Amino acid sequence: MIVRxxxxxxxxxxxxxxxxxxNALARAYLYSDLSSHDRAAAEGAMIxxxxxxxxxxxxxxxxxxxxxxxxxxxLIYALANDQPDIAVLVLAHSPLFIDADLVDMVAIGSPxxxxxxxxxxxxxxxxxxAIAEVGADEACLVLIENPDVDLALxxxxxxxxxxxxxxxxxxxxxxxxxxxxPTRHTLMTKLSQALVEFVAARDxxxxxxARRIVQEACEKGTVTLAAETHQGDLGPLVRHxxxxxxxxxxxxxxALLSGNxxxxxxxxxxxxGVPLARVCSLVHDKGGAAFRALYDKAGLPASTWPAFREAVxxxxxxxxxxxxxxxxxLKRRMIERVLTGCGDAALGDVEPFMTLLRRFATEAxxxxxxxxxxxxxxxxxxxxxxxxxxxxxxxxxx
Numbered sequence: 001m002i003v004r005x006x007x008x009x010x011x012x013x014x015x016x017x018x019x020x021x022x023n024a025l026a027r028a029y030l031y032s033d034l035s036s037h038d039r040a041a042a043e044g045a046m047i048x049x050x051x052x053x054x055x056x057x058x059x060x061x062x063x064x065x066x067x068x069x070x071x072x073x074x075l076i077y078a079l080a081n082d083q084p085d086i087a088v089l090v091l092a093h094s095p096l097f098i099d100a101d102l103v104d105m106v107a108i109g110s111p112x113x114x115x116x117x118x119x120x121x122x123x124x125x126x127x128x129x130a131i132a133e134v135g136a137d138e139a140c141l142v143l144i145e146n147p148d149v150d151l152a153l154x155x156x157x158x159x160x161x162x163x164x165x166x167x168x169x170x171x172x173x174x175x176x177x178x179x180x181x182p183t184r185h186t187l188m189t190k191l192s193q194a195l196v197e198f199v200a201a202r203d204x205x206x207x208x209x210a211r212r213i214v215q216e217a218c219e220k221g222t223v224t225l226a227a228e229t230h231q232g233d234l235g236p237l238v239r240h241x242x243x244x245x246x247x248x249x250x251x252x253x254x255a256l257l258s259g260n261x262x263x264x265x266x267x268x269x270x271x272x273g274v275p276l277a278r279v280c281s282l283v284h285d286k287g288g289a290a291f292r293a294l295y296d297k298a299g300l301p302a303s304t305w306p307a308f309r310e311a312v313x314x315x316x317x318x319x320x321x322x323x324x325x326x327x328x329x330l331k332r333r334m335i336e337r338v339l340t341g342c343g344d345a346a347l348g349d350v351e352p353f354m355t356l357l358r359r360f361a362t363e364a365x366x367x368x369x370x371x372x373x374x375x376x377x378x379x380x381x382x383x384x385x386x387x388x389x390x391x392x393x394x395x396x397x398x
Contacts, residue, residue: 003041007048015054022049022057026064030071043072050078058082062089069095080105080113088116099124106130106139114139118146125150132158137166144172156183164190181229182240185222189244192218216359219251226255226263227328234266242270249304250356256311257334257360260327271298286316304353310341332364 006025010018028034029042049057062079065071066089079090080097091097091105091113103126106114114135117127119142131143132155140159143149156173160183163169170187173179192214200207222241229237241247247267255263265283269276272294282294295308314337339357 003038003045007045010049010052015056018049018052018054019056019060022046022052023060023064026061030064030068043075046072046075047078050075055083055086058086059089062086066090066093067095071096077101084110084112088112091116092119099126102127103130107134111136111138115142118142118149120146121148123149125152125155128152129155129158132156132162137163137169141169141172144169144176153180153183156180157186160186160190165194181225181233181237185225185237185240186244188221188225189218189246216363219246219254220363222246222251223255223258223260223263224328227258227260231262234262235270238263238266238270241267247271249300249353252300253304253307253311253356254330254360255327256308256315257330257338258327259315259331259334261315262327268294268298271300273297283312284316301353306342307338307353307357310338313341314338329367330360330364332361332368335361335364 003025006021010021013021025042026046029039029046034042046061049061052058058079061075062082065075065079071094073096076090076094076096080087080094087109091102091109097105102117102120102124106117106127107130109117114131115138117123118131118135118139120127123143123146128143128149128151131139132151135143140163144151144156144159156179159169160173164173164187170191174184174187196207196210196214199205199210204210205213226234226237238247241251247270252264252267255267261283265276265279268274268283269279272279274282274294274297279294282290285291291312292305292309295305296302300308311334314334335357339354339361342354342357
């Protein structure tokens with residue numbers, strides 16, 4: 001009887017009044033002790049209200065029914081295909097959708113719908129994978145910011161492939177503690193490419209010079225990343241570098257001249273196919289002949305052998321000990337040792353590599369000078385603070 005009266009009344013009520021009454025009807029359906037007849041009548045009335053010309057009425061339905069597992073499924077599925085501001089309420093909250101429903105809605109839905117689904121708590125891995133594959137950039141950003149999402153590694157990589165050039169997504173991903181080293185390196189490469197395009201587009205530098213500078217910065221970042229990566233995770237990073245064509249002689253030598261023995265040995269093991277334990281033994285074997293065989297097996301250029309030989313000798317003699325950097329910064333003493341040892345080498349194929357070594361030496365000298373100046377400034381500030389404290393009449397601790 002009440003539902004019949006409601007249906008007569010809504011024909012002449014205003015949109016705002018219809019929305020308020022619809023809200024009350026939906027609440028009664030969910031929370032009141034209705035008879036089976038009244039419940040069926042209420043459900044029929046709400047389904048009829050899906051055709052109401054005012055979105056306020058349908059929005060009232062969605063606001064009440066969105067989070068309930070007792071809501072009529074036909075209503076929820078209809079509301080999910082309504083205009084975006086109505087659909088997002090049920091897409092973000094309704095427990096009635098199965099994973100396949102959500103995957104389909106990601107594929108055909110608007111960016112607003114994808115964002116709403118990406119916000120869902122405990123989002124299943126299959127739905128997250130669908131968003132990573134076809135979702136808009138904002139949906140992917142919401143996805144990686146969702147702390148409850150079950151996000152597979154391949155989904156992270158897919159988001160990086162599609163949107164790694166966007167600063168907001170890149171920064172959010174880099175802030176994740178669980179981001180694997182290869183994915184982190186891909187983001188660094190994306191940033192490098194963006195910088196080259198930015199600089200070249202404004203004619204600040206010649207494009208070739210910009211690419212060389214950014215490549216060196218990327219290689220420096222790679223060695224730093226490797227130094228901060230757990231040794232057990234270096235293998236995937238090295239395999240990623242090789243697959244993307246970045247595991248070259250220059251990078252391997254930079255790792256060695258930075259004292260990053262772990263990355264150097266992992267690279268040789270991957271390039272040569274020799275087990276890592278055997279590579280470690282050969283690198284530290286002072287005999288030398290076996291290491292040359294390993295070097296050749298790794299396919300590194302014959303012209304760069306003198307530089308690697310001198311660098312490995314310096315490593316064995318701990319020439320770089322005492323220099324800071326923990327395997328992330330070029331070691332000036334090692335580079336000077338290599339330059340001295342290669343000074344008598346015949347020019348020709350080795351000359352480009354000597355140019356690279358001189359650039360390494362310049363970079364190491366600048367890093368050392370910068371660090372020295374920072375230490376001087378820090379010491380001056382400390383002394384000044386101590387003098388100010390003493391002149392104020394306070395007792396200075398011994």
